[in-house]
Amino acid sequence: MSYEILETLHRLLGPEHVQSGTEAGARYHVDFSHENACVPLAVVRPRTTDDVAVILRTCHAARQRVVVQGGLTGLAGGATPQPGELVLSLERLTGIEELDRTANTMTVQAGTPLQTVQQAAADAGYVFPLDLGARGSCTIGGNIATNAGGNQVIRFGMMRSLVLGLEAVLADGTVVSSMNKMLKNNAGYDLKQLFIGTEGTLGVVTRAVLRLYPQLPSKITALCALHNFDATVELLRSLQTGLGGALSAFEAMWASYFHYVLAHAPGVQSPFDREYPLYALIELEGTADAPDRARLESVLEAAFDADVIADAAIAQSLRESQSFWKIRDSIGEVTPTLQPMLAFDVSLPIDAMASFLAQVEAEFARSTEPVTNLVFGHIGDNNLHLAVTTHRHDGLERLCDTVYCAVGAHGGSISAEHGVGTLRRQYLHHSRSAAELDLMRRLKAALDPHGILNAARVLPE
Ligand SMILES: Cc1cc2nc3c(=O)[nH]c(=O)nc-3n(C[C@H](O)[C@H](O)[C@H](O)COP(=O)(O)OP(=O)(O)OC[C@H]3O[C@@H](n4cnc5c(N)ncnc54)[C@H](O)[C@@H]3O)c2cc1C
Structure with missing residues (x-):
């Protein structure tokens, strides 16, 4: 049966755009999660919507499973093929x-x-x-x-x-x-x-x-040091109300993350001469530099007077702005020192974040192996990232259970950004009710009755 499908697709698309999984190469075998790499049955590269339609019509009739691939930068295993699947790569459908x-x-x-x-x-x-x-x-x-x-x-x-x-x-x-x-x-x-x-x-x-x-001509970056999480939330609120909607980034970094990056990523420096429990990287984009800067200074001064922020540095040059962003963006550089690492990307109501982190930290503290837990995130979007490791391969599942149970208990979401794919589907019930899961299954069955498209992804079995 598989051979017949490949013959048909060869005829319809031309042999150069239908290759066996081995011929096509390792690039198509796994996404950026680097987990569960697998050689697919074949890789097809359509050039038009009509090509995609022909491929899917053929696979639907033959009950052939298909996995869709874009740039393969996904972190949830969704684009990684499973045994016997045909890869439908959109790399030629560009323009x-x-x-x-x-x-x-x-x-x-x-x-x-x-x-x-x-x-x-x-x-x-x-x-x-x-x-x-x-x-x-x-x-x-x-x-x-x-x-x-x-x-x-x-x-x-x-x-x-x-x-x-x-x-x-x-x-x-x-x-x-x-x-x-x-x-x-x-x-x-x-x-x-x-x-x-x-x-x-x-x-x-x-x-x-x-x-x-x-396009907006003015961009201003600042880094603030804070005494605690409540102060961080208060700073976020005063920037949202005081900057007239110009706030474009608010990245919170807990001391665990900030100081780890300072110690392990080359060329990363703090503008402060002492350590604080939390830091917030702020950016605003507006129409004119001088008035935008004046507005930011006035909000930060008021926050300083009210003891909401402990210290702040406003970038005076593009270079300084880049050095502040380097602190936030250096997670990729320190990842090799944290292997094997679990990267959590969860959402929580802002007023549940502190309690969630306290529960997770308390349970990690009971672990037999010391747990490193670096916390950072876009808290204005409810999104927390946790980079967690014990530097051991055993016990990873227990750490996942700890985090996802705490997410469920605090009314959060097991995935803020990266999706569910194959790697998180067994945890979806922590964030979704039985009725929600049932509706998802009914939608899937209505639109893909033979279950050929990205099967065994997102929905738990
Ligand atoms: C360094 C790095 C930083 C990242 N930062 C972020 C971030 O800040 N925020 C964020 O949200 N994500 C982030 N990601 C994750 C990733 O980049 C995103 O999920 C991205 O949207 C995936 O796009 P892709 O084309 O690579 O999709 P792929 O990895 O190829 O596929 C992802 C999923 O989408 C499906 N898919 C792909 N194309 C199509 C299509 N045309 N039609 C239907 N289904 C399709 C696949 O089957 C798979 O399930 C990051 C990843 C890396 C490596």
Whole structure:
């Protein structure tokens, strides 16, 4: 049966775009989680939406399982093939079709890398505000499928807020084109939502209409030192109200993270001459540097007088701003010193964060092996990252249980940004009720009755 499918796809797409899993190479065998690498049955590389439709129609008829791949920067194992699966790679489905200056939109094909879209927007005087470390490799289709977040969510929202319309191909090959450009459109169900954040389980995204924003000329970065978590939340609130919506980043770093990075990442320096329990990296983007700077100084002065912040440094140059961001961005550089490491990406109501962390720390303290737990996150978006290790391979599952049980107990989400994929699906019940899981299963069965598309992902068995 598999041989017949490959013959058909060879004929339809041309042999150079249908290769066996071994021939295609290791690049297609695993995503950025680097877990459970597997050689797929074959790799197919469509160039058009019609190609995708033909591939899925053929696989649907033959009950052949398919896994969708974008840039393979996902961290949840969702794009990693499982035995016997066919890889549908969108790497040839690339290109910017249109930049509409009246509608402030860009229409792109799903395999286009995020950075290409950002650059095209910048060249035309716009901003496409989704931004994340994997920008050079991740694709717009992958960003949509995972509802990607990143650095500027506090101001512009996640990928969901940046997509006005899209085109998707269902598991049976039906093309659903919903390339809306309008901000308001309540004519029936908003079908694009079926494909945003559903990790390729309900359809393959092939094209999208993205929302653009005007470029802002002024950007100011500051680093604040704080006495405790309550003060950090208070600072966030006063910046949100005092800066008139200009706050574009608020990254909290607990002492565990900040001082570890200072000690282990080359070239990272603190502007402060003593240590504090918490730090917040702040950025605002506005229309004019001098008035924006004056507004920030006045909010920080008031916070200092009210003993909300202990110290603060406002970057005076691009170089200084980059050195503040280097502290936040150095997690990648210290990761090799933390192996084997568990990277948690959880969401919590802000008023539950302190209690959640206290519970996790108390349980880690009872562990027989000392646990290193580096905490940082976009707290304005409810998102905490925990980088956890005991430097041992045994006991990792127990650490996962500790964190995800505490997330469930505090009404949080087991995944803020990276998605569920294959690696987190057994924990989904900590964040979703039985009724929610049942509805997800019914949607999946309705749109993919033979279960061929990204099967055994997201939903627990
Ligand atoms: C250094 C680094 C930093 C990162 N930072 C962030 C961050 O700040 N915020 C964040 O949210 N994520 C982050 N990520 C995770 C990752 O970059 C995002 O999840 C990204 O959106 C994945 O895009 P991709 O094209 O690489 O998708 P892939 O990894 O190829 O696929 C991810 C999932 O989407 C599905 N999929 C891919 N393309 C399509 C499509 N066209 N149609 C349907 N389904 C599809 C796949 O089947 C899979 O389930 C980071 C990753 C790295 C390596």
